[in-house]
Amino acid sequence: MQKKNRLALALAFIAASGSAQAATLIHAGKLISAEDKKVLTERTIVIDGDKISAIEAGYRKPGDADTLIDLRQHTVMPGLMDMHTHFYTQFSPTVYSEGFTMNEADYALRGATFAEKTLLSGFTTVRELGDNHQISTALKKAIAKGYITGPRIFAAGKSIATTGGHADPTNGVAYALMADPGPKEGVINGADDARKAVRQRYKEGSDLIKITATGGVLSVAKSGSNPQFTDEELHAIVSTANDYGMKVAVHAHGKEGMERAIRAGVASIEHGxxxxxxxxxxxxxxxxxxxxxxxxxKWAADKAAIAGFFPELVWPKAATIGSKIQQTFTEAYKAGVKIAFGTDAGVFEHGNNWREFIYMTEAGMPAIEAILSATIEGAKLLGVEQELGSIKAGKIADIIAVPGDPLTDINQMGQVSFVMKAGQIYRQ
Known part of the structure; x- marks a missing residue:
């Protein structure tokens, strides 16, 4: 009897060991690993749990317990990263009045649909750069816990502005409703306010800080480019964010406000x-x-041509600033500025983030570099390049695929047919 028990235990151990070795195999016809600019052919990506365990030349024959995903007619690449999204909104002519008709729960539930659409279009990681009511923080937690479907979120929470600045939530409302928002609401005046606003975002669960260093396009305020923070305020924000392990992303259109922020040590300039x-x-x-x-x-410039689409203070900014960004991108790329992919989705329709690839390549960036900007360069900006951003043994299994070859037809980036995030398949 004892021998039989020992035999049964041994067989159970062998069976358990065999099942533990079962893996998911992806047969990739072409592979952009994002470790460099090379395109590999006929590779097998081996996935164990949520991690990539190996990349092998050729097509490994699957074992009986393995799962095979046949992407031999596809180009496989890391999950895409959009460094500038806003799930709490999607712009329309009624967006300026939504705060009077929508509750916090309404924003969050709508945002969940935008998050899912973004993931299914191939973006497995995003930076959420500014919202209200901690919507992005709530979405981040719900996605991480598996309650809803969406990309991995690095959330900034409420953007920090100065009084009347681009992210002052009371711009454009009647005087009786303006009140005097402060650091808790993301509005600061002076270095002490700046420190308090950063600490408030930390308290609320933000992963990074977003500030509006100049005027903006869509806010109901006259200037779209004037500097809106002093050097003292900027240094207080950056030094406090550094104390709490957070980077600072900066909305900026005008040169002076932009350069003040760069000298203060911010991580990224948005729009520029x-x-x-x-x-x-x-x-x-x-x-x-x-x-x-x-x-x-481009979206803002197009909509500015529609009479009445924007408020009177907004449309001149949309017409002049919006049309310039693509040319700025061309010059920045030629000058060797580090570039990370970001779209400002939420200004335009969520799920169309991929169109940024078209505009980047139109402006002179080779397709492979545009894809790297949305993978490994995004990971470097976030500071997570050891875990995400490329297909490499030991990294988290964020993997997508498109049919054909996006390096010869960039429009294929809009045809994502396979999405895996952390080893789980969301689209196949």
């Missing part, structure tokens, strides 16, 4: 419309990333 050669040289010196958001600029 009026940067010039001196600004670009400063960015190279400081190692500052540029997140272009060409898609949002």
């Amino acid at each position: 419309t009026y940067m010039d050669k001196a600004t670009m040289a400063l960015m190279r010196k400081q190692g500052t990333y540029y997140v272009p958001t060409i898609s949002a600029g």
